[in-house]
Amino acid sequence: MQKLEARNVNLFYGEKQALKDISLGIDPNTVTAFIGPSGCGKSTFLRCFNRMNDLIDNVRITGDILIDGRNIYKSKINVDEHRKKIGMVFQKPNPFPKTIYENVAFGLRIKGVKDKSVLDETVERSLRQAALWDEVKDDLKKSALSLSGGQQQRLCIARTMAVEPSVILMDEPASALDPLSTAKIEELIYELKSKYTIVIVTHNMQQAARVSDKTAFFYLGELIEYNTTTTIFTNPKKEQTHNYITGRFG
Numbered sequence: 001m002q003k004l005e006a007r008n009v010n011l012f013y014g015e016k017q018a019l020k021d022i023s024l025g026i027d028p029n030t031v032t033a034f035i036g037p038s039g040c041g042k043s044t045f046l047r048c049f050n051r052m053n054d055l056i057d058n059v060r061i062t063g064d065i066l067i068d069g070r071n072i073y074k075s076k077i078n079v080d081e082h083r084k085k086i087g088m089v090f091q092k093p094n095p096f097p098k099t100i101y102e103n104v105a106f107g108l109r110i111k112g113v114k115d116k117s118v119l120d121e122t123v124e125r126s127l128r129q130a131a132l133w134d135e136v137k138d139d140l141k142k143s144a145l146s147l148s149g150g151q152q153q154r155l156c157i158a159r160t161m162a163v164e165p166s167v168i169l170m171d172e173p174a175s176a177l178d179p180l181s182t183a184k185i186e187e188l189i190y191e192l193k194s195k196y197t198i199v200i201v202t203h204n205m206q207q208a209a210r211v212s213d214k215t216a217f218f219y220l221g222e223l224i225e226y227n228t229t230t231t232i233f234t235n236p237k238k239e240q241t242h243n244y245i246t247g248r249f250g
């Protein structure tokens, strides 16, 4: 079964249609990149998968979004419960002004977990998965805000993983980072797909080519082409995709 599926999704901000009849399926344990010029709807589409667009006024969505075969817009699901299954990492690292430890433990504390050994284990496991443990293990009581931007972003990934989502959505997770931190995030994305299904919005085409299995190219709210990343970058079927990846627009 596909992990994520969109069927004929249309999205309107007021009168303005931002997504036009988008259908696509994403297999579990893969990395999928959404690419396309600014304003083409990549982030809007990404936000459909955790119902984050619900938080924006005047948004109307038609069509179906399925996660593990379950329609998340139609069935009577608990949206908060659902969002917990879907982790999200944003463009700018957004750690809480708390200690490194408390950032990672946050989701569990909200769930009511109080057992210190459970919290300790989860914090360590999540920081290891986010390839940050060795850098911070002696500083867990320090403020998360004392970390570098790249470390803060890995901390946010650890915080996301601590609550064990099955899907991680990433909206330009490395665009605010230096090349070394970007490389670390890319390595991490590659490793994480054994456990998670990852969808990443990126402006960086080399990044899409490096980390993703499949790539979806969007233009003016339409999904123009969706295929294996190798095909999109070496043998695209549509002229618009070809023009975009060769830098003729966008």
Ligand SMILES: Nc1ncnc2c1ncn2[C@@H]1O[C@H](COP(=O)(O)OP(=O)(O)OP(=O)(O)O)[C@@H](O)[C@H]1O
Residues within 6 Å of the ligand: 013, 018, 036, 037, 038, 039, 040, 041, 042, 043, 044, 045, 056
């Ligand atoms: N909250 C909003 N209210 C109204 N219109 C919006 C809102 N968010 C996005 N839009 C519009 O929807 C369209 C798609 O925007 P979106 O941010 O999804 O594109 P994008 O491809 O992710 O762009 P970028 O690469 O610049 O982040 C744009 O025309 C944008 O102006």
